Amino acid sequence: xxxxxxxxxxxxxxxxxxxxxxxxxxxxxxxxxxxxxxxxxxxxxxxxxxxxxxxxxxxxxxxxxxxxxxxxxxxxxxxxxxxxxxxxxxxxxxxxxxxxxxxxxxxxxxxxxxxxxxxxxxxxxxxxxxxxxxxxxxxxxxxxxxxxxxxxxxxxxxxxxxxxxxxxxxxxxxxxxxxxxxxxxxxxxxxxxxxxxxxxxxxxxxxxxxxxxxxxxxxxxxxxxxxxxxxxxxxxxxxxxxxxxxxxxxxxxxxxxxxxxxxxxxxxxxxxxxxxxxxxxxxxxxxxxxxxxxxxxxxxxxxxxxxxxxxxxxxxxxxxxxxxxxx
Amino acid sequence: xxxxxxxxxxxxxxxxxxxxxxxxxxxxxxxxxxxxxxxxxxxxxxxxxxxxxxxxxxxxxxxxxxxxxxxxxxxxxxxxxxxxxxxxxxxxxxxxxxxxxxxxxxxxxxxxxxxxxxxxxxxxxxxxxxxxxxxxxxxxxxxxxxxxxxxxxxxxxxxxxxxxxxxxxxxxxxxxxxxxxxxxxxxxxxxxxxxxxxxxxxxxxxxxxxxxxxxxxxxxxxxxxxxxxxxxxxxxxxxxxxxxxxxxxxxxxxxxxxxxxxxxxxxxxxxxxxxxxxxxxxxxxxxxxxxxxxxxxxxxxxxxxxxxxxxxxxxxxxxxxxxxxxxxxxxxxxxxxxxxxxxxxxxxxxxxxxxxxxxxxxxxxxxxxxxxxxxxxxxxxxxxxxxxxxxxxxxxxxxxxx
Numbered sequence: 100x101x102x103x104x105x106x107x108x109x110x111x112x113x114x115x116x117x118x119x120x121x122x123x124x125x126x127x128x129x130x131x132x133x134x135x136x137x138x139x140x141x142x143x144x145x146x147x148x149x150x151x152x153x154x155x156x157x158x159x160x161x162x163x164x165x166x167x168x169x170x171x172x173x174x175x176x177x178x179x180x181x182x183x184x185x186x187x188x189x190x191x192x193x194x195x196x197x198x199x200x201x202x203x204x205x206x207x208x209x210x211x212x213x214x215x216x217x218x219x220x221x222x223x224x225x226x227x228x229x230x231x232x233x234x235x236x237x238x239x240x241x242x243x244x245x246x247x248x249x250x251x252x253x254x255x256x257x258x259x260x261x262x263x264x265x266x267x268x269x270x271x272x273x274x275x276x277x278x279x280x281x282x283x284x285x286x287x288x289x290x291x292x293x294x295x296x297x298x299x300x301x302x303x304x305x306x307x308x309x310x311x312x313x314x315x316x317x318x319x320x321x322x323x324x325x326x327x328x329x330x331x332x333x334x335x336x337x338x339x340x341x342x343x344x345x346x347x348x349x350x351x352x353x354x355x356x357x358x359x360x361x362x363x364x365x366x367x368x369x370x371x372x373x374x375x376x377x378x379x380x381x382x383x384x385x386x387x388x389x390x391x392x393x394x395x396x397x398x399x400x401x402x403x404x405x406x407x408x409x410x411x412x413x414x415x416x417x418x419x420x421x422x423x424x425x426x
Numbered sequence: 427x428x429x430x431x432x433x434x435x436x437x438x439x440x441x442x443x444x445x446x447x448x449x450x451x452x453x454x455x456x457x458x459x460x461x462x463x464x465x466x467x468x469x470x471x472x473x474x475x476x477x478x479x480x481x482x483x484x485x486x487x488x489x490x491x492x493x494x495x496x497x498x499x500x501x502x503x504x505x506x507x508x509x510x511x512x513x514x515x516x517x518x519x520x521x522x523x524x525x526x527x528x529x530x531x532x533x534x535x536x537x538x539x540x541x542x543x544x545x546x547x548x549x550x551x552x553x554x555x556x557x558x559x560x561x562x563x564x565x566x567x568x569x570x571x572x573x574x575x576x577x578x579x580x581x582x583x584x585x586x587x588x589x590x591x592x593x594x595x596x597x598x599x600x601x602x603x604x605x606x607x608x609x610x611x612x613x614x615x616x617x618x619x620x621x622x623x624x625x626x627x628x629x630x631x632x633x634x635x636x637x638x639x640x641x642x643x644x645x646x647x648x649x650x651x652x653x654x655x656x657x658x659x660x661x662x663x664x665x666x667x668x669x670x671x672x673x674x675x676x677x678x679x680x681x682x683x684x685x686x687x688x689x690x691x692x693x694x695x696x697x698x699x700x701x702x703x704x705x706x707x708x709x710x711x712x713x714x715x716x717x718x719x720x721x722x723x724x725x726x727x728x729x730x731x732x733x734x735x736x737x738x739x740x741x742x743x744x745x746x747x748x749x750x751x752x753x754x755x756x757x758x759x760x761x762x763x764x765x766x767x768x769x770x771x772x773x774x775x776x777x778x779x780x781x782x783x784x785x786x787x788x789x790x791x792x793x794x795x796x797x798x799x800x801x802x803x804x805x806x807x808x809x810x811x812x813x814x815x816x817x818x819x820x821x822x823x824x825x826x827x828x
Binding site: 212213215234235236253254255256257258260269272274276277278296297298299325327349 | 492493496497500501708711714715740743744763764765769770771807808
């Protein structure tokens with residue numbers, strides 16, 4: 100069912116809560132839609148068509164533009180975060196999956212899974228600035244806070260490629276475990292986390308030296324869950340760098356890692372096939388997409404507990420939360 | 427015949443362009459692999475969908491080589507692949523030529539007798555990767571230290587089917603096998619699987635291979651009368667298990683049985699390593715790359731040859747070694763793992779050099795299920811519930827299980 104901003108949402112928007120409610124956007128890979136939730140009521144407020152096989156999703160720094168990788172349309176669709184109208188598309192190269200947006204909002208770095216390329220797209224002129232050959236099945240895209248390096252992970256090559264954002268040259272390659280999925284820097288840029296879905300590990304990469312170096316690999320163990328189901332995918336780190344959350348796919352759990360000790364301290368039970376995650380701007384909540392149960396789980400970050408789940412569209416894949424907007 | 431042919435020449439060109447994409451550092455390490463395919467005289471398959479393409483296996487190898495080459499370009503490793511297809515009587519000469527050209531890692535698509543002869547001829551310094559021979563004896567009393575098995579054994583496939591039937595609570599099996607030796611061997615694998623997982627073979631019948639006119643205009647008319655009569659009056663059963671390695675009768679079973687029952691094995695729900703419609707676990711990307719390269723859907727032999735060359739590639743990338751001995755050690759060790767589009771890493775059994783892998787249960791259009799099934803547990807890996815476990819294999823060439 101496609102809803103345009105529903106009545107409760109409108110009523111809510113008129114209220115003056117102390118904490119700002121943020122819009123949470125979820126791509127539904129099979130349903131070909133984006134679901135919109137409200138981060139205070141956790142109600143679904145809208146769902147709109149988003150092209151074929153929408154996966155990667157991100158938002159402009161000012162919160163006004165929503166970028167959706169419509170993988171089967173070979174394009175990035177750009178939506179207005181108020182009207183949910185599609186404004187225009189961006190050239191993405193074939194089969195865009197994940198992408199990273201420069202902190203300034205331009206350019207967009209896009210992984211093209213079928214073509215062993217990372218495409219750099221200018222979000223203003225809407226043109227391709229560069230195509231960078233990388234390993235087989237490029238997937239994860241991360242960018243460091245200074246935006247000097249972007250990182251691409253290639254799933255069959257099993258590497259993290261460190262690409263200089265000034266000349267688009269690969270400056271370093273690090274082999275990680277099988278099928279690297281996601282690359283996430285800490286807010287201070289000193290550490291990079293790369294998840295390996297089939298290897299079952301998260302590589303912790305030290306970025307403080309002249310070259311990136313793998314410091315350790317973190318594995319997972321849950322009693323009663325077969326080891327082969329512990330498949331790390333999405334990774335998020337609190338901005339103080341203290342806690343790392345790792346979505347474990349078909350294990351239906353999010354691992355909580357103490358970043359000081361690199362130890363897993365807890366596993367939070369969430370929906371089925373947990374995939375990607377996003378914090379609310381205040382980092383009170385972490386939202387996870389659960390592809391097989393068609394819902395999202397809301398985790399209380401401080402308590403490290405799942406507090407509720409909300410049904411969304413078919414096969415939720417990616418999630419992004421709108422930043423706080425000027426009132 | 428020992429030639430690459432136009433198709434293979436095209437792959438050569440594709441390989442070259444992949445190499446040009448990223449300039450290699452000077453003094454790059456070269457890692458070569460060969461694929462030796464023995465072409466046996468054979469009848470056309472029952473279904474036209476299964477006509478054997480000229481580039482069978484080679485197309486998978488070319489894709490693997492491209493995948494390896496892309497990674498190698500970042501590491502200063504230059505991967506190459508060379509192919510040969512010969513009739514059985516020329517197998518020995520073909521191997522000799524490949525080894526003279528410096529190859530010591532060779533993926534082989536051959537039956538057991540030729541594979542064993544090639545293993546003997548190749549000697550200690552070489553490593554053969556068995557891509558097609560299914561005999562369990564090759565993983566047991568006839569195992570060879572210089573042969574690792576990428577192809578699943580008959581027992582692995584039979585166990586995959588058995589687990590599914592037991593999971594479904596279909597324990598009573600009517601086993602129908604062909605009259606050729608490989609059909610009977612397959613039947614024996616199903617008998618062993620029944621004993622292993624608690625199935626009961628309530629009746630066994632042999633369908634005699636008399637040649638037949640199966641693909642003629644009136645073939646189906648005959649079949650429609652033959653099969654019901656042939657299956658009439660069997661003991662009460664939940665499923666029919668078809669053991670037809672020769673592709674003679676099994677495809678006709680599903681809609682012609684006297685008693686309507688699901689068919690598993692050589693028809694109906696079939697145990698396969700891979701198929702062209704498999705999409706889960708990122709397989710769509712594999713399918714697209716393969717189809718762009720070959721212009722056709724992937725076959726099991728292609729996937730298995732792809733695996734063989736990716737295994738060589740992965741071992742070379744992780745060890746920075748090119749020689750067969752060093753790569754074999756790494757493959758058989760605990761550090762080796764490879765993502766193979768089947769939801770979990772594939773690794774080798776240290777006791778007989780068999781690659782552990784999930785088996786897809788395929789109905790001809792979709793992946794209907796994947797074995798091992800839920801609830802079949804093992805102290806080492808659930809994948810070891812399929813095929814010969816450490817205690818069951820009589821292989822000693824690989825040393826004790828690690």
